[in-house]
Amino acid sequence: MAQSFDAVIIGAGQAGPPLAGRLTAAGMTVALIERNLVGGTCVNTGCTPTKTLVASAYAAHLARRAADYGVVISGAIAVDMAQVKARTRAVVANSRSGLEDWLGSMERLTLFHGQARFESANTLRVGDELLSAPQIFINVGGRARVPEMPGVGEIDYLTNTSMLALDSLPRHLVVVGGSYIGLEFAQIYRRFGAAVTVVEKGPRLVSREDEDISTAIRAMLEAEGVQVRTGAECIAFAPHAEGVVVQVDCTEGEPEVIGSHVLLAVGRQPNTDDLGLDRAGVATDKHGYITVDDQLRTTVPGIWALGDCNGRGAFTHTSYNDFEIVAANLLDGAKRRVSDRILGYALYTDPPLGRVGMTEAQARTSGRPLVIGTRPMTQVSRAIEKGETQGFIKVVADAETHRILGAAILGTGGDEAIHGILDLMNADQPYTTLQWAVPIHPTVSELLPTVVGSMQPAT
Secondary structure, three states: OOEEOOEEEEOOOOOHHHHHHHHHHOOOOEEEEEOOOOOHHHHHOOHHHHHHHHHHHHHHHHHHOHHHHOOOOOOOOOOOHHHHHHHHHHHHHHHHHHHHHHHHOOOOEEEEEOOEEEEEOOEEEEOOEEEEOOEEEEOOOEEEOOOOOOOHHHOOOEOHHHHOOOOOOOOEEEEEOOOHHHHHHHHHHHHHOOEEEEEOOOOOOOOOOOHHHHHHHHHHHHHOOOEEEOOOOOOEEEEEOOEEEEEOOOOOOOOEEEEOEEEEOOOEEEOOOOOOHHHHOOOEOOOOOEOOOOOOEOOOOOEEEOHHHHOOOOOHHHHHHHHHHHHHHHHOOOOOOHHHOOOEEEEOOOOOEEEEEOOHHHHHHOOOOEEEEEEEHHHOHHHHHHOOOOOEEEEEEEOOOOEEEEEEEEOOOHHHHHHHHHHHHHOOOEHHHHHOOOOOOOOOHHHHHHHHOOOEEOO
């Protein structure tokens, strides 16, 4: 006999727990199913641990640059990987335990540990338990994709998850994939002292970004000693006495790289293949992402999909916003839509890249008349004072409506300063509104009025 609830939530990632909080506060009985650790990717294998590692790597980098600031450090700079990882694990554990305590305090919530599988459109099995509810919310997240590259089954490789369990410093880390996850790990471990090579199949790094952004990020990484191999059309692997040989077949440079460790960072895939979605009639696309409408409803009435598994966002903040959309529509009588979301995100290299809206390339293909404003970080007082002048600011706007279409801030504080643009876009205000703001000096954000005040027609 199935246990009956008002709602069942599959997955305790970034959307699941807050949704449980709203539903239980509204008087509903809720079952929350988690097969591994509460907190999902962000807390356990994503944002929290990796940004903790970024902080440790930044400290090591800054210590090596101490003389640039007139600070004398006697002796060599050493990184204690065991201590670095212990700090990371402590930050993760504290974050997860706080979430567990919050869930434990919720009245009308029952937490089930195990793999959830649909028996029908309103019934799930978790081990020996059957759970039924008229409303089911899928929040199962995603995992690293392991492509069928030649030889990949013959080697020991790392993913973003197993990378976090590594307590020792690789002699030579080969990162396959020159995008967000791969580049963050590449810089982190280079700053920890490892030799690092990034192998990217495409012609440039972070191909989603504009070419000037890609070029600047590559120069930034290469200046720190990261080797970059783009145009690697024929990536293959084989065991080697020193670890792994990675065949790259690039148009220039050595045809192979020998590394002690290989990190595969070539994308993500949704955790939807073992849910029994076919028994519920829930449709997915060819990549396994659950098909949803603009309000995150699946093809089956009474079932929603939130977070990374629906293909409508791949970030913690978009997952949380999915919760906000569903909760507002169900409980507040709202009509919020995913299509109203203005996407912002960051690449947490150092300096970071803060991004919102369209790239310049996307804006150019839109057919709109454009104006563009730029400013190098070498002309930003805050960056000069910090001795961190790499990067630039770029804002792209519609020449007729004066609405900002997108922006990029590659530079110190770029992940924070981009919110000035993000907020203006959400408020649907022209960039001229920002032009007459009086920001605080010295900050990176103070240059935004200057940038939008010097917008020029795109050529």
